[in-house]
Amino acid sequence: GAGVSQSPSNKVTEKGKDVELRCDPISGHTALYWYRQSLGQGLEFLIYFQGNSAPDKSGLPSDRFSAERTGGSVSTLTIQRTQQEDSAVYLCASSSIPSGVLTDTQYFGPGTRLTVL
Amino acid sequence: RKEVEQDPGPFNVPEGATVAFNCTYSNSASQSFFWYRQDCRKEPKLLMSVYSSGNEDGRFTAQLNRASQYISLLIRDSKLSDSATYLCVVNTGRRALTFGSGTRLQVQP
Numbered sequence: 001g002a003g004v005s006q007s008p009s010n011k012v013t014e015k016g017k018d019v020e021l022r023c024d025p026i027s028g029h030t031a032l033y034w035y036r037q038s039l040g041q042g043l044e045f046l047i048y049f050q051g052n053s054a055p056d057k058s059g060l061p062s063d064r065f066s067a068e069r070t071g072g073s074v075s076t077l078t079i080q081r082t083q084q085e086d087s088a089v090y091l092c093a094s095s096s097i098p099s100g101v102l103t104d105t106q107y108f109g110p111g112t113r114l115t116v117l
Numbered sequence: 118r119k120e121v122e123q124d125p126g127p128f129n130v131p132e133g134a135t136v137a138f139n140c141t142y143s144n145s146a147s148q149s150f151f152w153y154r155q156d157c158r159k160e161p162k163l164l165m166s167v168y169s170s171g172n173e174d175g176r177f178t179a180q181l182n183r184a185s186q187y188i189s190l191l192i193r194d195s196k197l198s199d200s201a202t203y204l205c206v207v208n209t210g211r212r213a214l215t216f217g218s219g220t221r222l223q224v225q226p
Contacts, residue, residue, distance in 0.1 A: 056213070
């Protein structure tokens with residue numbers, strides 16, 4: 001079946017502009033995660049959605065970052081007034097969490113490479 | 118101190134060699150542990166979960182030492198295709214996973 005998809009695959013923008021990144025999780029997966037990975041670094045957790053629960057936003061680095069998940073499926077990560085330090089690969093992952101299991105395998109999308117000039 | 122720490126490498130080994138990576142984690146309440154593999158400019162993919170009793174999958178063996186709070190990954194008979202970055206991943210109790218920065222492996226012919 002289809003995996004996690006993300007769009008665009010690459011985005012180049014100018015400092016100060018807003019960008020929107022999209023994630024389509026695997027159908028039926030109730031959990032959706034956003035991470036970012038800077039060059040040569042590990043993954044940094046940004047935000048987590050689980051079903052209809054309030055999202056865990058504890059990883060968002062500033063109030064310029066926000067995310068939505070509409071209808072429990074597609075998610076959009078928005079970065080307002082982009083800065084050069086926002087340049088990174090933004091990865092989305094989804095998982096199906098069985099009851100009684102704290103985490104399940106996360107399946108990652110190919111990522112969006114954001115470059116802020 | 119980072120929650121999950123790994124030696125960044127690179128580890129340069131010849132084909133057929135055995136190589137081991139270690140990873141330490143700081144949160145003693147961590148409950149689940151994994152190794153992910155990430156190829157250059159690709160997304161991470163689950164390599165294997167790490168169980169308390171240790172587990173093996175073909176040429177790969179993972180072990181967990183809760184007392185010392187470290188996880189290891191052993192790769193036997195290295196192949197060129199094993200060249201990648203290996204990410205140590207820990208569930209610290211939040212829903213999202215905590216990733217180490219990765220250990221880069223380069224297997225040479």
